[in-house]
Amino acid sequence: MTLSIGTAPAHAGTxxxxxxxxxxxxxxxxxxYGDDQGWWSGYRCEFKSQYYYYFLYA
Structure with a gap:
Protein backbone atom coordinates (compact mmCIF):
# COMPACT_ATOMS: atom_id res chain seq x y z
CA MET A 1 0.00 0.00 0.00
CA THR A 2 1.25 3.48 -0.84
CA LEU A 3 0.26 6.60 1.02
CA SER A 4 0.65 9.97 -0.62
CA ILE A 5 0.31 13.11 1.45
CA GLY A 6 -0.29 16.49 -0.10
CA THR A 7 -2.89 18.35 -2.03
CA ALA A 8 -3.00 20.04 -5.38
CA PRO A 9 -4.58 23.46 -5.82
CA ALA A 10 -8.24 23.35 -6.83
CA HIS A 11 -7.35 24.98 -10.15
CA ALA A 12 -4.55 22.55 -10.97
CA GLY A 13 -4.81 21.32 -14.51
CA THR A 14 -7.46 23.82 -15.53
CA TYR A 33 -9.87 42.85 -15.86
CA GLY A 34 -10.55 39.31 -17.09
CA ASP A 35 -11.62 38.32 -13.60
CA ASP A 36 -13.98 41.33 -13.38
CA GLN A 37 -15.46 40.51 -16.80
CA GLY A 38 -16.10 36.90 -15.82
CA TRP A 39 -13.71 35.49 -18.42
CA TRP A 40 -12.08 33.45 -15.66
CA SER A 41 -12.35 33.00 -11.92
CA GLY A 42 -8.90 33.57 -10.57
CA TYR A 43 -5.57 34.13 -12.23
CA ARG A 44 -1.88 34.30 -11.49
CA CYS A 45 1.10 36.09 -12.98
CA GLU A 46 4.24 33.99 -12.99
CA PHE A 47 7.69 35.36 -13.82
CA LYS A 48 9.75 33.05 -16.04
CA SER A 49 13.38 34.03 -15.51
CA GLN A 50 14.60 32.16 -18.60
CA TYR A 51 12.45 34.48 -20.77
CA TYR A 52 12.34 37.61 -18.56
CA TYR A 53 8.57 37.86 -19.04
CA TYR A 54 5.45 37.45 -16.91
CA PHE A 55 3.03 34.74 -17.96
CA LEU A 56 -0.67 35.17 -17.16
CA TYR A 57 -2.45 31.93 -16.31
CA ALA A 58 -6.17 31.73 -15.65
Missing amino acids: ETLQGIYQQYNDCERVGG
Whole structure:
Protein backbone atom coordinates (compact mmCIF):
# COMPACT_ATOMS: atom_id res chain seq x y z
CA MET A 1 0.00 0.00 0.00
CA THR A 2 1.25 3.48 -0.84
CA LEU A 3 0.26 6.60 1.02
CA SER A 4 0.65 9.97 -0.62
CA ILE A 5 0.31 13.11 1.45
CA GLY A 6 -0.29 16.49 -0.10
CA THR A 7 -2.89 18.35 -2.03
CA ALA A 8 -3.00 20.04 -5.38
CA PRO A 9 -4.58 23.46 -5.82
CA ALA A 10 -8.24 23.35 -6.83
CA HIS A 11 -7.35 24.98 -10.15
CA ALA A 12 -4.55 22.55 -10.97
CA GLY A 13 -4.81 21.32 -14.51
CA THR A 14 -7.46 23.82 -15.53
CA GLU A 15 -5.28 26.88 -16.07
CA THR A 16 -4.38 28.04 -19.55
CA LEU A 17 -1.95 30.66 -20.72
CA GLN A 18 -3.82 33.91 -21.36
CA GLY A 19 -0.97 36.29 -22.15
CA ILE A 20 2.71 37.20 -21.86
CA TYR A 21 3.83 40.58 -20.50
CA GLN A 22 7.08 42.43 -19.93
CA GLN A 23 5.74 44.28 -16.89
CA TYR A 24 4.15 42.73 -13.81
CA ASN A 25 1.66 45.61 -13.59
CA ASP A 26 0.37 44.86 -17.10
CA CYS A 27 -0.08 41.20 -16.25
CA GLU A 28 -1.99 42.07 -13.07
CA ARG A 29 -4.13 44.67 -14.86
CA VAL A 30 -5.23 42.25 -17.59
CA GLY A 31 -5.69 39.40 -15.11
CA GLY A 32 -7.88 41.55 -12.89
CA TYR A 33 -9.87 42.85 -15.86
CA GLY A 34 -10.55 39.31 -17.09
CA ASP A 35 -11.62 38.32 -13.60
CA ASP A 36 -13.98 41.33 -13.38
CA GLN A 37 -15.46 40.51 -16.80
CA GLY A 38 -16.10 36.90 -15.82
CA TRP A 39 -13.71 35.49 -18.42
CA TRP A 40 -12.08 33.45 -15.66
CA SER A 41 -12.35 33.00 -11.92
CA GLY A 42 -8.90 33.57 -10.57
CA TYR A 43 -5.57 34.13 -12.23
CA ARG A 44 -1.88 34.30 -11.49
CA CYS A 45 1.10 36.09 -12.98
CA GLU A 46 4.24 33.99 -12.99
CA PHE A 47 7.69 35.36 -13.82
CA LYS A 48 9.75 33.05 -16.04
CA SER A 49 13.38 34.03 -15.51
CA GLN A 50 14.60 32.16 -18.60
CA TYR A 51 12.45 34.48 -20.77
CA TYR A 52 12.34 37.61 -18.56
CA TYR A 53 8.57 37.86 -19.04
CA TYR A 54 5.45 37.45 -16.91
CA PHE A 55 3.03 34.74 -17.96
CA LEU A 56 -0.67 35.17 -17.16
CA TYR A 57 -2.45 31.93 -16.31
CA ALA A 58 -6.17 31.73 -15.65
